[in-house]
Amino acid sequence: MSRSNKTERLKKAPYKINSLFFARFFTILKLSSSFLSLVLSLIILFVSIGQQILVYYVGLLASKFTKTLVDQDFSAFQGVLWQALGLMSAVSLVNAIVQYASSILYIHWRETMCQHLHKHYFKGFNFLHVNSSLSSHNFIDNVDQRITADLDKMLSTFSSIFPLLLLSPFTIAYYAYKCYLTTGIYGPLVIFAVFCGGTIINKFLMGPVVSRTVAQELAEGNFRYFHMRVRSCCQSIAFYRGQTYESETANQRLDELLTVQARLFFSQFVVKSFTSFYDYMGAIQSYLVIAIPIFRGDFDHKSPGDRSELVGAYAFQSLYLIYSFSQLIDLSNKISEIAGVTHRVGELLESLYILTSSSELQIRNSTGRKQHGVDDSYEATEDLLSSYDSNDSNEGQSDIKNNNEKYQSVEPVLKVQGLTFGLPDGAKLSSMIETNENDDVFLIKYLDLTVRSGDRLLISGPNGVGKSSLFRVLNQMWHQHAGRITYASNKTFLFLPQTPYFCQGSLMDQLFYPTRVEFSEDNLRKANEVLKTLNLEYIVERCGSLSEFQSWDWSSVFSQGEAQRLSFARVFLNPPSVLFMDEATSAVSSDEQTRIFRLLSLQSRIECLVSIAHSNSLLEFHNCCLRINADKTWQFERVSA
Numbered sequence: 176m177s178r179s180n181k182t183e184r185l186k187k188a189p190y191k192i193n194s195l196f197f198a199r200f201f202t203i204l205k206l207s208s209s210f211l212s213l214v215l216s217l218i219i220l221f222v223s224i225g226q227q228i229l230v231y232y233v234g235l236l237a238s239k240f241t242k243t244l245v246d247q248d249f250s251a252f253q254g255v256l257w258q259a260l261g262l263m264s265a266v267s268l269v270n271a272i273v274q275y276a277s278s279i280l281y282i283h284w285r286e287t288m289c290q291h292l293h294k295h296y297f298k299g300f301n302f303l304h305v306n307s308s309l310s311s312h313n314f315i316d317n318v319d320q321r322i323t324a325d326l327d328k329m330l331s332t333f334s335s336i337f338p339l340l341l342l343s344p345f346t347i348a349y350y351a352y353k354c355y356l357t358t359g360i361y362g363p364l365v366i367f368a369v370f371c372g373g374t375i376i377n378k379f380l381m382g383p384v385v386s387r388t389v390a391q392e393l394a395e396g397n398f399r400y401f402h403m404r405v406r407s408c409c410q411s412i413a414f415y416r417g418q419t420y421e422s423e424t425a426n427q428r429l430d431e432l433l434t435v436q437a438r439l440f441f442s443q444f445v446v447k448s449f450t451s452f453y454d455y456m457g458a459i460q461s462y463l464v465i466a467i468p469i470f471r472g473d474f475d476h477k478s479p480g481d482r483s484e485l486v487g488a489y490a491f492q493s494l495y496l497i498y499s500f501s502q503l504i505d506l507s508n509k510i511s512e513i514a515g516v517t518h519r520v521g522e523l524l525e526s527l528y529i530l531t532s533s534s535e536l537q538i539r540n541s542t543g544r545k546q547h548g549v550d551d552s553y554e555a556t557e558d559l560l561s562s563y564d565s566n567d568s569n570e571g572q573s574d575i576k577n578n579n580e581k582y583q584s585v586e587p588v589l590k591v592q593g594l595t596f597g598l599p600d601g602a603k604l605s606s607m608i609e610t611n612e613n614d615d616v617f618l619i620k621y622l623d624l625t626v627r628s629g630d631r632l633l634i635s636g637p638n639g640v641g642k643s644s645l646f647r648v649l650n651q652m653w654h655q656h657a658g659r660i661t662y663a664s665n666k667t668f669l670f671l672p673q674t675p676y677f678c679q680g681s682l683m684d685q686l687f688y689p690t691r692v693e694f695s696e697d698n699l700r701k702a703n704e705v706l707k708t709l710n711l712e713y714i715v716e717r718c719g720s721l722s723e724f725q726s727w728d729w730s731s732v733f734s735q736g737e738a739q740r741l742s743f744a745r746v747f748l749n750p751p752s753v754l755f756m757d758e759a760t761s762a763v764s765s766d767e768q769t770r771i772f773r774l775l776s777l778q779s780r781i782e783c784l785v786s787i788a789h790s791n792s793l794l795e796f797h798n799c800c801l802r803i804n805a806d807k808t809w810q811f812e813r814v815s816a
Contacts, residue, residue: 199521207284223342234491281334295527317396325516350496362464370500387439388515394432457497464493591624594658628782636803666752671759675742677729735762750780772796
């Protein structure tokens with residue numbers, strides 16, 4: 176089964192308490208568990224058993240108080256009172272221990288599972304594919320909510336009921352045995368039969384709760400995402416004076432959320448009505464069970480005081496057995512909530528697994544050498560820069576020719592042969608390239624290109640022809656559908672997007688991103704020198720200092736031009752061998768743009784530049800040009816330096 180078909184099948188699976196839910200739930204629980212979770216579970220189990228023993232003796236206090244009052248024995252009453260105070264103090268302490276151990280277990284589960292999700296989420300470009308709406312078969316809605324709120328809700332809710340689930344088999348078995356000794360097999364059978372009937376009915380009632388919980392989490396995520404976008408784009412909205420439009424949209428998202436919540440609350444109301452009815456039915460069941468030994472005459476030979484004590488004890492045993500079953504029925508809404516968010520977390524986990532396995536399969540089918548995305552530093556590895564091949568094509572649109580023998584003798588830094596790609600819908604495009612149907616779905620076909628040391632390549636063309644998409648393919652963010660891309664194995668490379676990204680942290684963190692550096696005197700000196708070179712030394716005062724951590728949104732601190740110039744500070748602090756720039760100076764003034772390209776030409780470690788521009792305005796800074804046309808043709812030519 177193809178990756179896209181498998182993903183779609185998983186997404187279309189019904190959101191119910193079914194085999195898929197249990198598979199996803201136990202997979203997540205297994206991934207969250209370790210030796211520490213086993214130790215904590217055993218502690219919870221043994222402490223809970225001690226808790227139930229104490230609860231049992233607390234339950235017998237009522238009958239003992241009744242006996243002392245009937246017998247008018249004040250001395251015995253005082254003894255029972257002191258016993259009650261001791262037992263209740265012990266029960267309170269044990270309850271607190273169980274709750275605390277469950278909370279620690281939840282923290283451990285969440286830490287382990289979040290780290291596992293992070294490992295696969297940030298593996299290669301998985302984080303890009305699941306968040307990209309262009310990749311329809313990989314796209315997952317509200318990934319951030321699934322990793323944070325949904326996983327938290329699942330594990331916190333489960334940890335709150337975990338002691339009960341862990342202990343229920345023991346308490347049910349014990350009190351069923353005690354009830355059997357009192358009433359015979361009839362008592363436990365009646366209670367168990369009523370429980371089975373209630374469980375079957377409850378299973379049908381819980382179905383809508385699960386699916387509507389998933390819908391509610393989706394609507395909640397969309398509502399939160401809308402407000403996050405308003406926060407991120409508040410200046411642009413203000414310039415457009417679009418607050419009325421955004422207000423109407425916000426109310427629409429709110430209405431969608433509240434409509435889903437109203438439906439969910441109605442489904443929960445139905446379930447709650449049944450569970451409440453079942454709880455009250457427990458009192459009737461207990462009378463039915465207790466009536467058996469009473470009407471059978473088992474207590475006729477007892478004194479009134481002893482008879483009251485025995486009836487109270489037997490009533491407590493049968494009531495506690497019924498209560499144990501009722502507790503499980505009462506978990507319906509919580510289990511439904513767990514099922515809803517489990518499906519959402521499970522979908523994300525499965526999609527990440529599919530993406531990871533698909534990437535590894537493609538790498539094995541290409542050159543047999545393992546490839547990675549961009550490393551955590553600017554230093555690319557040899558494996559990263561190795562060539563990769565997919566459906567080599569012998570067809571070409573043209574050959575790049577150069578009569579300069581000296582130039583031809585230089586080892587290529589980048590070589591592209593027969594490259595064909597389109598938007599990342601792999602299954603559709605792969606079938607089309609085999610049948611040669613519908614060429615319109617491809618952005619570029621059969622591109623041949625060789626870039627050598629000393630080249631300053633300008634890629635130009637109108638909007639929408641695939642210039643930025645070509646960078647995505649070259650950076651392995653998208654897979655090509657035919658052709659070959661080969662990098663020199665001893666070079667490093669860096670891609671600069673048009674809109675720079677700023678991480679959380681200090682100004683130093685922004686300058687050295689994505690590497691983490693110490694705030695040493697040498698690094699501080701280098702940072703100050705680079706800022707001065709780019710005429711940006713004034714931003715240090717704006718940010719407080721180079722090393723001061725700031726919690727603000729960095730994208731709102733700088734103008735677009737300042738942000739683009741700061742991205743070049745990263746280049747000068749860690750110069751790559753090959754620098755790719757996707758309109759990286761589009762917001763910079765012409766004077767500053769000229770200054771930046773002159774500074775780049777002085778960097779001996781930067782051997783090649785590859786720039787994207789809509790027009791030939793940057794041609795003076797380049798010595799070769801690749802023109803991509805709207806009709807999917809392309810031309811490569813060399814220009815005078």
